[in-house]
Amino acid sequence: MQTIELSVQEIRNLRLCAQQLSVDTETQNISVEKILQTNCGVQAQYPSDAALALHVRMNNLTSKDLKKILIDERTIVRTWCMRGTLHFLAAEDFHWLIGLHGEVFIQKSKRRYEQLGIDEKLYKKCIDKLYLLFSQSEPLTRDEVKDYLMTQGIILGGQAPYHLLRRAALNGLICFGPDRKSEPTYVLVENWLKIKPQHLSKEEALHKLVRRYLEAYGPATLADLANWSGLPLKTMLQGWKSVSNEMIEVKNGEHRLYMLEEQFLSNKSKIIDSSVLLVPAYDTYLLGYQNRELILSPNAEKDVYRGGGLLRPAIVINGYIVGSWEIKHYQRRIVVRINALPEIVEPVQKEINLEVQKMGEFFGMPAELIL
Known part of the structure; x- marks a missing residue:
């Protein structure tokens, strides 16, 4: 297996691309169904958070669009x-x-x-x-x-x-x-459901799940995969081995991560502009890794990962989780408040405000930012 040494930022960039969180017009114009297929779903314990997880990866999605897809089209x-x-x-x-x-x-x-x-x-x-x-x-x-x-x-x-x-x-x-x-x-x-059932053998399903996971979360580890799926490590190892001939190893210090070689070749040259994202609670970027050392600021850990399975929405700057945010819905507007973030420089503040305005468009009402 080929081994490639990458910087922490290069690993974050690859994960942003895999997670469809990069500033990429082609990526953000894909459908809700395609995002869910690529990510093997998004957590929907709270449908409003799941809706925002889709919104942050797409252009021009509204809450009404999502309701139509879920209830009318049933895709x-x-x-x-x-x-x-x-x-x-x-x-x-x-x-x-x-x-x-x-x-x-x-x-x-x-x-x-x-x-x-x-x-x-x-x-x-x-x-x-x-x-x-x-x-x-x-x-x-x-x-x-x-x-x-x-x-x-x-x-x-x-x-x-x-x-x-x-x-x-x-x-x-x-x-x-x-x-x-x-x-x-x-x-x-x-x-x-209006679609014809797709039944796979256990071996086929495990192979598909591992491949999908690496496509959406790589570079990552087998432990990350098992933690994300909730299936036993021994079970996931079967699927992992079936895909191993398609993988490369990514090295950074003591970290040994893996991803699909074809995806590395496709995404390695993509330049990630400075990105500021407001991802919702239970977003796949927050849940996809057991070891979050490379993507989580120690100062933000207790603020975002509250313990007992509770997560708060997160501010992600260039793939690094630096703080949390919260949203309040009023009759005619939404208000977004930024929490636990170091001093915000003006360019970042402008990007955060832009994300908040996009959120307002998603809900179909004016949005206000409180820093």
């Missing part, structure tokens, strides 16, 4: 996947990604199911009834599902309805539908 889907967390996925990737991740996180939740009284017999009984219900119904809320099961003599209390629906989603049976008065609804996948 993207919201469900649980990597790390057992909610994601936006390209509909085309739904079946093979769920096939690879779903059962792993069902097994990890087994003890919780037992605590809630959801044994295999009860789960099967619920699913048989829910399949008939969803086949004949409009999108349903969690409470509507709970009430229906109660009429069938199945009483689920506390967090049991949530975990039942999550497991059904990880099994690939249901996914999220349109919100109803800010309340999430659930739909039957086979009725909701």
Whole structure:
């Protein structure tokens, strides 16, 4: 395997290119579906953060456009996947990604199911009834599902309805539908998605996942990959080995990273202009690496990575996470406040303001910056 020594900034530049965060008109004109395919989804625990993760990688995307793609065109889907967390996925990737991740996180939740009284017999009984219900119904809320099961003599209390629906989603049976008065609804996948299912063997899916990860996050490591996917390191090693003949090693000090050789050849000569980005909480740039030494300022670590799985939106300057920001929505405007950033020089301030104005365009209202 070829080894290439690169500076920290060169590694950051390659990651920005891979993450579609470089100042590249051709890259930013791609579709939502293509971004989700390349990145293997974006975390959508909070749909507004996921929407901004797409916005920061695209030109001219609005929140109305995203709603149309999600609800009307249905070429993207919201469900649980990597790390057992909610994601936006390209509909085309739904079946093979769920096939690879779903059962792993069902097994990890087994003890919780037992605590809630959801044994295999009860789960099967619920699913048989829910399949008939969803086949004949409009999108349903969690409470509507709970009430229906109660009429069938199945009483689920506390967090049991949530975990039942999550497991059904990880099994690939249901996914999220349109919100109803800010309340999430659930739909039957086979009725909701318009695209033909793409089923892969485990070996094919692992190969594809590793390749996709390196395309979107490289230079990176096997540990980074396993941390991002949530799949066991031993499992990911199988896929890693299947792609190893396409990789090169990137060296910086004690860091040994890997990326696809063809991507290195494609991106090595791209010049990254000075870039200032406001990436949302749970952005793929924040979640894609177990070791963040090369991209995270020690002064910003506690401000952005709050512990307990909580992340704040981040200010990224030339690929380096230097602080956080927050957004407040008012009836007719949004306000963005910058936190924990060293003294801002005027050119950077102008770039931040430009990003804030773009955010206002995304939400369709004026935007105000507070430093």
